[in-house]
Amino acid sequence: MFQRYAGLLFGSILASSQVMAAEFVCQDDVKPRTYSAAEQKLVDQFWSESLTYLGQYLKTIETPTGQCKDSAEATIQTFDAKTGKQQTRCIMKYRDMELLAKHLSAIIAEPDKAKRCFDPQKDYDAFPLYTPSAKVQALSPVSTWLQRPLLTDYYRKMGGAIGEAGLALNENFVAVTSRTDTTAHWSHDISIKGLPTLWSSVGWIPFYAENPAAGTDRFRGGYLYAELMGPWGNLRIKEIDGETVGAEIGMTVQLFNTSYPFHYHHPQEIYMTLTKPQCIDQNKYMVMHWDSDEFKHARTETGWRVEIDGANDRWKKWFANQDAKHEWLTYFERNAIHAFHAKEGCNQTIENSGLVTVWARSTAQDNEQSTRLCNPASGPMGPKGLPPHEKAVCELRDWKR
Template sequence: MKTRITSLLISFLLSFHFQLSFSQNIPEIPDFLDPEDLKNIDCKCLEKEVKYSKEDQRYIDILWGESLKYLNAFVIALTTTPEGSNCIDSDVATYETVDGFKKMCIMDRRDMQLMVKHIYQILHNPETAKKCFAARKEVDWIYSPSKELEEKSEVAQWLDRMTFEEFFNTKVTNQEVMEYGLDFSKNFYEMITGDGIKTPPNFPYDVSAKALPNLWAGVGWNPMYAEDSERNKRNFLNVRGGYAYAEILGHWGLLRIDEINGEKVGAEVGMVVQAVNTLYPYHNHAISELYYTMRQPACTNQFKTFAIRENNDKLVTVKETKDERIVQFDAGMPNEHTMWSSSSYDRDPLVYFHENTIHAFEVDGNCEAKPAEGALVTIWARSDAHESLNDYGSTRLCECADKPNTPAVRGKKIQCQLTKLKH
């Protein structure tokens, strides 16, 4: 009994110390926010508040604390103007690559302003927002990606989620995808903690798995393309087994808020890992999205990004319906290689994709000393998940125009389905 009381006391003191130090380190809010909007918020959760025992609450507090640190650093990065930029309270993002690399002040976008406002409301009212936070132990489609990662986290051990190894062995029927997935799981820990992992300089502190081990181990990861589906006929097998994302804030994450002060919350914030020697296929979705690269590449141009907006004249419309526009793009143009930008944690780390932007990621593994342990690791977010067209099922993979329902490869003509947005 004495040991139990001591443990609970330590847990309370740690939680109190974190809340105190965290509240003292919340930065000044950007000028586009009204301080009055951050006071005494009213939160409507997407599910009923989950009650935990005193023993379990200790683990929730740790996970909650690291989640707040991640979100805090994220909004500081988005609203900090890099040296040499003319932006105001804003980082700089690349948003299109095919006609030269086009950049913008990311906080000029209204969806980004709303996302930042909602996160600041959470940060300034942590106890209110925490009522919408849960470990989601009962969810059977998010997993522990690595036994080695789990061993570094008492929270992950308490959660005891199914591992990627179990998932790929029991839920994946394609043998090649299974093999890629088991290799992905085996090397996941090194992928997210290796020497190349670096937090972008616009962040005030490290948010990687090395600094926030309980969050990265316990958040719950989803290998969203691994299982067979109609959509995955257009995907590459090594991507299906070598890609996963996790969501901290959002409709499918740990912190699930429907509304703040009567305003819908569409923000989704988390992280993504993509193995090397893969091309995340050309695809598009009706929701806008951003990524921060958080790794130093092993060689120049290792992490390449393609982005073409829906109104670019290089897209040719071949068919239209009331709900979609089908377009084609020639990825076999002589100068196609110049249509991909490259990034590093400290060089153009931020990309932003407007609604219906066709985009892809290619990760070179030829320059890796240990390619099995190499991956593109990113901080990731979406902004309008509350809209009906913006769930993960609306992500549309493009196809080879000459061979429908096969993956669109570089050097060929690709065909994509763009959603007609309704306002």
């Protein structure tokens, strides 16, 4: 009996040690660097807040909410054409989310190994990374040390309506990103208020500023995203135990009185709303499956042509109000059509509005990663953008697997 018990105990210990002995392979562009003692202290501070953010992300998706007993409940369609209602699903029922959680668990279990793939991206030369403003830079000695170029300088040089919107967002970045409420679904405040080093030190990207086909000038200047973990972020892990790491986790900020037009992409995407709205309909969003009966479809040589007609206020039934407590978690399946509309609603000012989210993709190393915008049915995107009531065309491409 003792031998049998000892064998079981040894097997349990062995299994535990195997879990704790994951093999991490960094992306090829993560190179070992030598830091002074003072610099290493700054890197450690950046890593510590990054680890907190990722740990909280894992805990939040695994904590039961809604009708789910073993994970968070996510909206997967704001309007289901078959039922006329919203459609939800337990987010951990998706295989890609199981893998994302598995890989985050390995990082949390063995942070020293994972840290070898962590790059503060000082003097990063793959593409420009920015800090929003001098005020943001002053939030942490890490951000001061990194000395990223400032987006306020970038937009001031750009000028025009795009530059004006960019300055409005970045000069008021702290105010916009501080209007958050993480009490309902997070055990630690993961906003800029709780993790100032992370939010001020991660590299921000003016994603659409130089894309003339991205809609209105105000949106092009009023949208930012940052990637903490993923192929282009600070934590760049290629594989864990031979499995491709698809987790891509960061954050987005969108200026009020803007509309992110209908768009789609192959990777699955997850958004968690952090913004506390001034009133219930301040920020709206929609996500619907590309093959919804609400849309028209035609097969093409490489995919599908999807026509969207939101005229006569049809679009309003597709959109839901998002906030940090109730309508807070969404999961977009492959090629799902989605949009963010921060225009209607209460008396909005830079101090009381904006849209701040925790953003992620779960399959960042397969298929096409590009975000593709839908276009007005009348032709290419113009300076008026693509309001949700206007007819749109989305040219979807088949994915490989």
